[in-house]
Amino acid sequence: MSSTAAISVSGLSHWYGGRQALDQVAFETGQGEVFGLLGPNGGGKTTLFRILATLLPVQEGRVQLLDFDVAAQPDRVRAAIGVTFQSPSLDRKLTVRENLATQGYLYGLQGKALRSRIDELLARLGLADRAAHRVESLSGGLARRVEIAKGLLHDPRVLLLDEPSTGLDPGARLDLWEYIRLLQREGGVTVLVTTHLMEEAERFDKLGILDSGRLVALGTPAELRRSIGGDCLTIQTTGAHDLARRIAERFQVPAQHFGGQIRIEVEKGHEFVGRLVDVFGSEISSLALGKPTLEDVFVKRTGHRFFENGAAGH
Amino acid sequence: MSTTRLRNANFEFRRIFWPAIWALASRELIRFFRQRTRVIGALGQPLLFWLLFGAGLHGSFSPPAWAPRSMTYQEYFFPGVAVLIVLFTAIFSTISIIEDRREGFLQGVLVAPVSRLALVLGKLCGGTALALLQAGLFLALAPLVGLSFTWAAAFEMALFLTLVAFALTALGFLIAWPLDSTQGFHAIMSMVLMPMWLLSGAFFPAEESGWLSWVIRLNPLTYGVAGLRRLLYSDVQLPVAGGLPAMSVCLFVTAAFGLVCIGVSVWLAQRRTSHDTR
Numbered sequence: 321m322s323s324t325a326a327i328s329v330s331g332l333s334h335w336y337g338g339r340q341a342l343d344q345v346a347f348e349t350g351q352g353e354v355f356g357l358l359g360p361n362g363g364g365k366t367t368l369f370r371i372l373a374t375l376l377p378v379q380e381g382r383v384q385l386l387d388f389d390v391a392a393q394p395d396r397v398r399a400a401i402g403v404t405f406q407s408p409s410l411d412r413k414l415t416v417r418e419n420l421a422t423q424g425y426l427y428g429l430q431g432k433a434l435r436s437r438i439d440e441l442l443a444r445l446g447l448a449d450r451a452a453h454r455v456e457s458l459s460g461g462l463a464r465r466v467e468i469a470k471g472l473l474h475d476p477r478v479l480l481l482d483e484p485s486t487g488l489d490p491g492a493r494l495d496l497w498e499y500i501r502l503l504q505r506e507g508g509v510t511v512l513v514t515t516h517l518m519e520e521a522e523r524f525d526k527l528g529i530l531d532s533g534r535l536v537a538l539g540t541p542a543e544l545r546r547s548i549g550g551d552c553l554t555i556q557t558t559g560a561h562d563l564a565r566r567i568a569e570r571f572q573v574p575a576q577h578f579g580g581q582i583r584i585e586v587e588k589g590h591e592f593v594g595r596l597v598d599v600f601g602s603e604i605s606s607l608a609l610g611k612p613t614l615e616d617v618f619v620k621r622t623g624h625r626f627f628e629n630g631a632a633g634h
Numbered sequence: 635m636s637t638t639r640l641r642n643a644n645f646e647f648r649r650i651f652w653p654a655i656w657a658l659a660s661r662e663l664i665r666f667f668r669q670r671t672r673v674i675g676a677l678g679q680p681l682l683f684w685l686l687f688g689a690g691l692h693g694s695f696s697p698p699a700w701a702p703r704s705m706t707y708q709e710y711f712f713p714g715v716a717v718l719i720v721l722f723t724a725i726f727s728t729i730s731i732i733e734d735r736r737e738g739f740l741q742g743v744l745v746a747p748v749s750r751l752a753l754v755l756g757k758l759c760g761g762t763a764l765a766l767l768q769a770g771l772f773l774a775l776a777p778l779v780g781l782s783f784t785w786a787a788a789f790e791m792a793l794f795l796t797l798v799a800f801a802l803t804a805l806g807f808l809i810a811w812p813l814d815s816t817q818g819f820h821a822i823m824s825m826v827l828m829p830m831w832l833l834s835g836a837f838f839p840a841e842e843s844g845w846l847s848w849v850i851r852l853n854p855l856t857y858g859v860a861g862l863r864r865l866l867y868s869d870v871q872l873p874v875a876g877g878l879p880a881m882s883v884c885l886f887v888t889a890a891f892g893l894v895c896i897g898v899s900v901w902l903a904q905r906r907t908s909h910d911t912r
Contacts, residue, residue, distance in 0.1 A: 373745050377906040394906075395647055399747035409742035413665045425657030426746035428650040470742070 325384070326351045326478055326510035327372065332381030334367050334533075341367040343533040345381070349512065349526060351477075354504055356524030357514040358614070364533040365514040366406070369482045372512065373403045385478055399427070402476030404467050406483040406514075412456040416447060416466050419455060420473055427474035441469040445499070460487040468496070472503070479503065481513045485520060497523055521614050529618055536621040541614060548612035548620060551589030553596075555582040556606040563603055570599060578625055585612070585620070647747060654748040655756045662727055662760025676726055677768045680718040684711055687837075698839035700875040702867060709779040713862040714836025716772050717855070720765040720799045721831055727761035728806030729819050736814070750903040754807060754896060761803035762796055769795055776866070787868045794865055797885070798858040801892030807899040834859045835877040850877055857887035 325348040334342040342364045349355040359365045370376040371383060371390065378391040388396040410419050417438060424434040442448045445465045455463055464487055471479060481500075485493050503509040513524070521527055522541050529537040529544075537544055557563050557580060564577035567584065571592070576583045586592045589609045597604070619625060666672055688708035695707035734740040743753060773791065776783065783791070809822050831837070833846070834855040850856050856877065861884030864872055874880050879887075 375741065375744060375906065395747050395749075398745055399647075401745075403742070403745045405738060405741055407738045407741075409738040411661065411665070411739050412737065413668050414661065418661075418664065422657045422661055423742070423746075425653040426650070426743060426748050428646070428653070428747075430653055 324350055326353065326386060327355070327512060328382075328384040329368075329372075330382050332368070332371065332378070332383060334364075334371065334376065334379050341533050342371075345530070345533075345535045347528050347535060347538055349510060351510050352504055352508045353525045354500060354511045354513065354523070356521055356527045357512065357530055358518070358521045358524075358527060358618075359514075359516065359530035361516055363530045365516070365530050366482065367533075368530065369480060369512075369514050373401070373480055374398055399474075400477050402471035402474065402479045404471035404479070404481045404484060406486055408463060408467065410455045410463060410466055410470070413454065415452050415454050416442070416458070417451040419466065420470060423470045423473050429474060437473060437475075441472060445469050446495075461489060461492045464488055464492070468499075475507070476509070478510045478512070481511065483514055483516065485515065485517060518613075518615050518618075527614070529614075529621065531618070531622045537617055544614060544617045545612045548585055548616055550585060550587035551592075552610055552612045552616045553584040553586060553589055553593065554608045554610075555584070555604050556580055557582060557604055559603065563600065567596070567600065571595070576619065576623065578623075581625075583616070583619055585616075647749065650748060651752050654746075654752040655759055658743070658753065658756025659760035659763065662730075662757065663763060665730070666727075666764055672726055673768075676722040676764070677719060677771065680715045680722060681772065683718065684708065684715040687711060698875070698877070700873050700878055702870040702872065706779065709781065710839070711837070712776065712779055712781065713866055714831075714834070714859055716769045716795070716862060717798065717834070717836055717859050718831055719769045719772055720795060720858075721802050721827060721855075723765035723768055724761050724799060724802035724806045725819075725823055725827060727764060728757065728803060728810040729816055731757065731807065731810040732813055732816050732819060751900050753903055754804070754899045757807055758800055758803045758896070761806070762799040765799035765803070766792060766795055769799075781866055783866060783868065787865055790868070791862060791865045794861050794885070794888075797888050797892060798862070801854070801858070801888055801895055804892055804895030804899050808895055808902055811899065811902045830855050835863075839877055847876055854887055854891040857884040857891075860884050861888060 327347075327349045329348070330346045332342055332345040333340065345364070345368060347355075357365050357368065367376065371378060372385065374390055374394040374397055383390040385397045386400050388400065390397050411422070414422070420438045420441070421434065424430070424438065429437060438451075439448075442451055445468065447462065447465055447469065450458065450462060450466075455466065458466070464484070468481075468484065471481070484496055488496060500511055500513070504511060513520075515521065524541060526540055527538070527544060528535050537547075539547070555563075560577040560580050560582050564575040564582045567573070567582065568575045573584055573586055573592075584592075593607065593609055597607070615625075688706075688711055691707045695710065697705035697710065701710075731740070734743075770792070773788075805827075809826075810819055813819055813822075830853055833849050834853050835850055836855075836859045857879060860878050861881060863878065864881050864884065872878060
């Protein structure tokens with residue numbers, strides 16, 4: 321009965337009233353993988369996260385965590401997963417230790433085992449000297465670390481992290497990633513992380529890109545980049561629409577355009593640039609040639625830039 | 635890193651039932667004592683009502699027919715104020731459900747493997763403990779109005795008030811759960827909960843006054859107030875009268891009302907809706 325997938329989602333759709341938030345989403349993550357859900361705000365990440373965390377009902381499709389069905393066995397799923405929300409879930413009036421102790425009781429930990437587990441996590445996350453502080457007195461970054469300690473307290477086999485980098489400074493972000501890797505290496509923990517930060521996506525073992533409720537790309541970062549043939553050329557210009565059409569006609573290459581930008585995928589980009597500049601040089605204000613990035617993958621699959629859709633928040 | 639291994643393939647849900655209730659209830663108590671204003675709100679206002687209404691209505695009050703002896707309004711009002719303290723405490727501790735939802739604490743509890751019954755009972759036990767504590771402090775003032783009772787009667791009162799507090803906290807729970815603003819709760823408090831208390835025989839006797847006496851008879855809180863009143867006079871055996879049902883009826887109605895409210899609360903908490911994720 322044991323399959324290898326830690327998280328398995330198939331045909332998952334979700335509606336809020338008449339608005340569809342998820343459209344036939346399907347993916348699997350292997351045990352011990354760090355899986356990233358990347359997408360702009362409003363793309364459906366949070367909805368998917370909440371369904372996995374057993375907070376939202378499964379309306380259509382099938383979701384399994386560690387062979388437990390999220391719709392039918394929510395308690396089994398809850399016992400096996402640790403959840404760290406994007407919004408705070410700590411009681412601000414309680415101390416750090418009181419918060420963790422409450423969490424421990426909710427997950428069946430007690431007495432000495434609970435105390436030593438709390439001490440272990442506090443030390444691990446550099447919070448040992450804050451144990452007796454009330455959460456309301458902590459900085460955002462420290463509170464975030466307590467949130468993570470809370471999610472890890474019962475040693476879950478799957479850890480769900482919703483936008484864990486929110487409110488963390490770059491140093492704390494690196495610590496977080498180091499810790500996630502450590503969990504994976506030593507504990508075999510499967511980690512699902514949602515993020516709207518493109519630069520974090522490279523860190524994932526496997527990546528799903530969600531846009532407007534659809535999973536538009538799925539694979540390792542390297543696989544996704546390879547799916548774009550050759551090089552990626554970005555052109556800044558004033559008449560993007562018209563120029564893109566003419567470039568496409570002249571050189572028989574697909575040219576996407578948005579805003580003042582044209583994006584072209586070509587083999588042997590450096591040679592193409594020469595030919596391009598010969599013909600259209602006067603109309604191009606600047607030009608960049610690079611190996612494809614995940615942002616290029618996103619653009620190719622969705623036809624729009626990462627941040628133009630819903631960048632202003634939910 | 636040495637990671638403690640805590641994983642257990644056969645997670646025993648039954649084992650966490652009572653610890654979860656304990657954790658949630660003690661959290662209520664810790665929060666209460668760290669927010670001084672709540673102590674003033676739940677105990678101070680009823681006390682003020684008692685002193686002011688007691689003094690103001692002193693002259694116009696005529697004791698109900700069942701009164702064992704001459705009775706001042708302050709004495710009549712006494713058990714009503716104790717129930718008001720319980721009601722206020724129940725309101726304050728369930729209004730925090732709305733805050734917990736907004737501040738995010740609740741979503742952490744909702745994804746934990748605790749049964750929703752434990753979640754409801756945790757809240758109810760916390761609220762009930764606070765209510766008992768505060769009502770107990772007030773009931774200690776009984777000698778001031780010439781009431782005296784034995785330790786045995788005090789124990790019976792504590793048990794009965796536990797029942798009343800459970801029922802009222804459960805009522806607060808099912809009101810607060812679907813709401814997402816504390817303003818909404820305040821509206822329901824002044825339109826439903828306060829009238830419910832006013833029409834329970836707490837504030838004025840409900841002798842034959844037409845339709846009003848029917849409202850009072852249908853109000854479940856009437857049986858809470860009357861039960862406490864009977865226990866306060868356990869030495870004299872008050873007769874059964876309009877607005878003063880028999881003790882067994884008081885017990886039955888209060889317990890039944892509480893069970894219904896707990897049932898509805900658990901049912902509400904069990905649903906998975908997008909409301910829980912706000």
